[in-house]
Amino acid sequence: MSLSTADSVSETFDNPPEVPVSHGLLAAALDQIQDPVILTSAELEKPGPTILYVNPAFTRLTGYELDEVLGKSPRILQGERTDPLTLDLLKRRLREDGHFKGEAINYRKDGSEYVLEWEISPIRSKSGEVRYWVALQRDVTERHLVEREVLDVSTREQKRIAEDLHDNLGQTMSGMLMRMRALENRVEERQDEALTREFGDLRRHMRSALDRIRRHVRELYPVSLADDGLLPGLKELASNAEALYGVTCRVKSSGDTTIASSDVATQLYRITQEAITNSVKHGGATIIDVTISSTNGHLTLAIENNGTSISPDDLEESTGMGLRIMRQRARAIQAGFTIRPSERGTVVEVSLKNRHLLRSPNA
Numbered sequence: 001m002s003l004s005t006a007d008s009v010s011e012t013f014d015n016p017p018e019v020p021v022s023h024g025l026l027a028a029a030l031d032q033i034q035d036p037v038i039l040t041s042a043e044l045e046k047p048g049p050t051i052l053y054v055n056p057a058f059t060r061l062t063g064y065e066l067d068e069v070l071g072k073s074p075r076i077l078q079g080e081r082t083d084p085l086t087l088d089l090l091k092r093r094l095r096e097d098g099h100f101k102g103e104a105i106n107y108r109k110d111g112s113e114y115v116l117e118w119e120i121s122p123i124r125s126k127s128g129e130v131r132y133w134v135a136l137q138r139d140v141t142e143r144h145l146v147e148r149e150v151l152d153v154s155t156r157e158q159k160r161i162a163e164d165l166h167d168n169l170g171q172t173m174s175g176m177l178m179r180m181r182a183l184e185n186r187v188e189e190r191q192d193e194a195l196t197r198e199f200g201d202l203r204r205h206m207r208s209a210l211d212r213i214r215r216h217v218r219e220l221y222p223v224s225l226a227d228d229g230l231l232p233g234l235k236e237l238a239s240n241a242e243a244l245y246g247v248t249c250r251v252k253s254s255g256d257t258t259i260a261s262s263d264v265a266t267q268l269y270r271i272t273q274e275a276i277t278n279s280v281k282h283g284g285a286t287i288i289d290v291t292i293s294s295t296n297g298h299l300t301l302a303i304e305n306n307g308t309s310i311s312p313d314d315l316e317e318s319t320g321m322g323l324r325i326m327r328q329r330a331r332a333i334q335a336g337f338t339i340r341p342s343e344r345g346t347v348v349e350v351s352l353k354n355r356h357l358l359r360s361p362n363a
Contacts, residue, residue, distance in 0.1 A: 017088060019030060028057050036137040038064070038074060042122075042130045044091050063109030074135075075194060077116075079107040084334040085351075090120070098122040103140065115141045115331075135326055148332045157264060162220035165213055172212045177203065222269050230265040231257060234290055237273055241288070245280045248287045255294030267329040268292075268301050268350060271337075275303040275348040279323050282347060283307025303348040309341040 030037055036058035040049035051069045059065055062077065069076065086104045093100040099121055106116045117140045124134040184199040207238075222233045231253055238249035259265045272290055279285040287309030292301045323339070326348065330337035335352035 010309075032109065033057060036060075036139075038135045038137065039123075040074060040133045042132055042133070044094060046075075049073060052132070058137070060110070061114070061137070071105075077106040079105070079111075079113075081105045081113065081334060083338075083339040085336055085349075089338070094120060094122075096132070098124075109198075113138050115144045144331055147328045151267070151328060151332045153262075157222040162217045163221075165330065166219050166286050169323070170213050170217065170363075173206060173213065177206055177210065180206065222266070229262075230259050230268060231292065233265070233269050234272060234292065237269065237276070238288075238290060241280075247280060247285065249276065249290070249293075250288070250291045253292045257292045257294050257299060259299075261333075262332045264352075267333045267335075269351055271326050271329050272301065272303055273347070274322050274326050276305075279303070279305035279307050279346065283310075285345060289343075297353060299352055301350045304342055304344060306345045308345065310339060310346045 016173050017195060020106045024342060029052075033055055034057055037053075038051060038058060039056045040051050043049055050071050050073060054064070054066055054069055064076075079189050082105050086102055090100045090102060099119075101117075101119045103114055103115060107113055112284040117135055118135050118137040120133050123134055124128040125131050141259045149266045180199065180203050184196065184203060218236070220238070230250070235251045243248040259268070276288055276290075279288055283305060285305035287306045289304045290302070292299070293302070294300075327337050330350050335350050338349050340347055340349070
């Protein structure tokens with residue numbers, strides 16, 4: 001940041017306040033910050049805002065030199081997988097109160113992706129008018145990779161446990177039930193009513209235990225492509241929610257919602273499961289609609305409830321484990337994720353391009 005750039009910024013203020021350090025010292029301080037810093041003009045609509053300054057950390061992260069981005073919009077860092085919902089929220093928050101904190105996928109000069117966490121604040125004139133935006137950025141790609149690996153390990157372990165329960169304990173108990181039924185028939189031939197009732201009770205208890213094992217298997221690894229995939233799993237999830245919580249939970253679908261990747265399907269299932277649970281426990285919802293649709297090359301999963309509507313402030317400040325996990329799961333499958341208030345209550349929405357459904361995210 002040159003002295004002339006700092007001078008030009010200060011000269012646009014209405015009666016700029018006295019600065020206790022020289023512009024050169026301020027510029028030197030910004031240049032030493034290890035996280036990228038961007039200063040832009042105030043206009044939010046295209047073609048603005050325009051970049052007025054970036055520090056050396058920005059160049060190290062993106063590959064763009066200062067003279068390559070001066071006068072251009074930060075949109076040059078956006079690309080195919082930059083979530084438009086996040087950008088819409090950014091613009092709305094800046095208009096409403098002048099502050100934003102969020103994450104998005106950006107692109108370096110060489111075209112490679114990175115996950116950006118950034119916080120934007122206004123620089124105001126004496127009269128309170130926003131004259132500039134300053135953004136402090138951070139590359140959180142590695143953190144997201146760790147989160148993804150944790151989810152992958154968890155999913156694999158859940159699958160392993162589910163298969164072990166099904167193939168070993170479940171099969172063993174099924175065999176024991178068959179033998180018990182044969183013994184019960186022999187007891188009935190002896191016409192011993194007391195012993196017959198006791199065998200019948202034992203068989204019913206064992207059947208109940210086997211049903212619980214099978215239910216736990218489905219909960220651990222609910223989506224199997226061999227069993228038709230996500231949609232039947234969502235319908236079963238809705239049915240279980242109705243039985244467990246006493247709510248109305250409906251599943252609707254439109255278009256081709258076939259998902260070839262069991263990893264993608266499982267993460268979408270888990271997000272839906274978490275959203276349903278949160279809406280009942282924290283939002284007091286009594287009606288939940290799960291809609292999965294495919295239009296114009298995109299698949300969208302929406303979970304809408306009639307519970308307490310969540311406010312934008314609640315969304316930005318929320319640190320709940322459930323919300324963090326849902327966001328992590330969406331990121332793990334390269335999907336957009338948003339929660340927003342609706343006329344009925346709250347909507348959780350996940351969106352991803354169909355081309356990501358044709359392969360496993362591990363591929």
